[in-house]
Amino acid sequence: MxxxxxxxxxxxxxxxxxxxxxxxxxxxxxxxxxxxxxxxxxxxxxxxxxxxxxxxxxxxxxxxxxxxxxxxxxxxxxxxxxxxxxxxxxxxxxxxxxxxxxxxxxxxxxxxxxxxxxxxxxxxxxxxxxxxxxxxxxxxxxxxxxEQTAGGKQPxxxxxxxxxxxxxxxxxxxxxxxxxxxxxxxxxxEELTVVMSGLSQGDPEAVEGGQDGKKRRAFTFEMDKPVAPYLIAIAAGDIVFRELGPRSGVWSEPAMIEAAAAELTDTEKMIDAAEELYGPYRWGRYDMIVLPPSFPYGGMENPVMTFLTPTFIAGDKSLTGLVAHELAHSWSGNLVTNAVWGDGWLNEGVTSYFENRIVEQVYGKERAEQEAALSYANIETTLAEVGADAPGTALHTESTGEELVGSAIAYDKGSFFLRTVEHEVGRERFDAWLRQWFDNHAFQPATSKMILDDMMKNLVESPEEAERLKLREWIFEPGLPDNVYKPDPKAFAEVDAAAKAFADNRTLDEKAWAGWSSAERQRFLAKLPRELDNAELAALDEALKLSANRNNEELFLWLDLAMANQYEAAVPQTEQFLAMVGRAKFVRPLFTTLWGEGAWGQMIAKRTYAETRDSYHSVTQGAVDKVMGRTSS
CATH class of the missing domain: 2.60.40.1730 (tricorn interacting facor f3 domain)
Known part of the structure; x- marks a missing residue:
């Protein structure tokens, strides 16, 4: 063709x-x-x-x-x-x-x-x-x-x-x-269906068998808009399609299609919200594919075919901020792309800001504020670990090609940069500026210098405002500028009080937990004392039903806490989790925690990794290999 x-x-x-x-x-x-x-x-x-x-x-x-x-x-x-x-x-x-x-x-x-x-x-x-x-x-x-698929019959x-x-x-x-x-x-x-990050060109065509003599089908695709080459993507397997709206749908293995479609019913609302904010969606369709659990990321914004991890399926749409994020990439990342990887925040930071605006429009300000507060906590944690003035905490870094996944700088600091600018100049002015940025640089690469110059030309109204915004400091200097617009402390006031009560006297409010959002639950688990004994961990698990949690973000936090305290009762579930999930966001930190627990944790890590390594994508393998001191093959 x-x-x-x-x-x-x-x-x-x-x-x-x-x-x-x-x-x-x-x-x-x-x-x-x-x-x-x-x-x-x-x-x-x-x-x-x-x-x-x-x-x-x-x-x-x-x-x-x-x-x-x-x-x-x-x-x-x-x-x-x-x-x-x-x-x-x-x-x-x-x-x-x-x-x-x-x-x-x-x-x-x-x-x-x-x-x-x-x-x-x-x-x-x-x-x-x-x-x-x-x-x-x-x-x-x-x-x-x-054997590594849900269906168990096809590769x-x-x-x-x-x-x-x-x-x-x-x-x-x-x-x-x-x-x-x-x-x-x-x-x-012929038993398999192929999808790619381009628009399908008609029905598949039957063709003569390959070297194995079996019947085959040919699928054709086209992307008629210039994209960064890393966005060419493919998936093939026993997959089926479910329509979600006039321009959106989801693919997955048959065993997962019902749960995936139910979790994604708000997709068209998200597209409408994104267009209302920053202009038309320019890629035709917005389809998604929920991949097997070994997919190494939460999502990948491949044009017209977002790749998603099944770990976002919680049954209550509590983790669909991930979908808002990948959709937002259709503007920031796919439409306007960082020219070099050292400017990766232009993709991820702008997208994280955009994601939060979509969440606010679809799910309300309270949820958006809570999710923003979680992001801000990521920045604080990272700066506490590496140092407030560490060179790698500038948004613009030297281009290394290393992965951006999990970076509190590229994602979260980048988001709070734009959030701060929005607060300083007002939402109306800010939105008009960001929309023209997407329009004027559509289907083109960009750099940090370009966005700074664009802000100075099309957003900033006076030298005094420029000084107040500290644009250059945000982009090119390490750490967090002192003009950062922090999230509302009320967002987690109740949760933080509950975490303090547990830290002080081991008091738990089970009814409050049951009524909390996922963001609140994640905040509570992250705020718990890092050192707990077996009895305290058992009481936590029994009261909050943590081991039975279907929300993978919350389950991960529980297992990480349990392993940090060498809680034997949670070892089998941790090993099972690492065997079932290949998402680097979860796998790498869990192995890091185990490895840091000396002989006890390293024995579990070695045993588990010997069984799971071959099931991980090379991205996750490389990350865990570094943790384990192993040379990647």
């Missing part, structure tokens, strides 16, 4: 890309040419030659755990440039040809730890190249056996590309600042 692509004659600097309003502006996004936009995590030299479109034709081999086929790349280059450099991490390259099928010279360079190896193609005057290749043991891909595959993992299965320029359109034709066993 090959779609027509008409490319304008242009150079590569941002000033030469078609202006907003030109139809071709949606096809070829600018590459920033400023020093702060240089991505040190890519081998590419996009100001010389760059990829503007990727056309994949791949087969999924579940037996060999391998993808193979071709990637056809459309390129643009400056006059006289005859080579293009791609990112590649472990790909097996069979051949490289031009648009007429003629072989092109290529070279795989020396491997660099954490980056892979450059793939340099001498394309001459060719602007279309086809790479025949295969990818085995790709870090972005997790292949699950039937499963899903990808996770952020930050720089997609180069392990797609040969392209794997940098968030080099946006690309893409299309794909994917063949898979």
């Amino acid at each position: 090959r779609r027509a692509l008409i490319l304008p004659l242009l150079l590569l600097a941002a000033c030469d890309v078609p202006e907003a309003g030109d139809p071709e502006a949606l096809k070829v996004a600018p590459v920033l040419d400023t020093p702060e936009a240089v991505d040190n995590q890519t081998f590419a030299k996009p100001l010389e030659a760059r990829v503007v479109n990727v056309d994949l034709d791949l087969d999924l081999d579940f037996t060999g755990k391998k993808v193979s086929g071709t990637a056809m790349l459309d390129l643009i280059a400056k006059p006289g440039v005859e080579q293009v450099i791609l990112d590649n991490d472990g790909l097996d390259i069979a051949s490289v040809t031009d648009g007429e099928g003629k072989p092109l010279e290529y070279e795989v360079g020396e491997e660099v730890e954490g980056k892979g190896a450059p793939l340099t193609i001498t394309m001459g005057d060719a602007r279309e190249v086809t790479i025949a290749y295969s990818a085995s043991d790709a870090a972005a891909l997790q292949w699950l056996s039937p 499963y595959l899903f990808s996770q590309g952020q930050a720089t993992l997609n180069r392990t299965w797609i040969p392209t320029q794997d940098s968030p600042g080099i946006r690309q359109t893409w299309s794909a034709r994917i063949t898979a066993p």
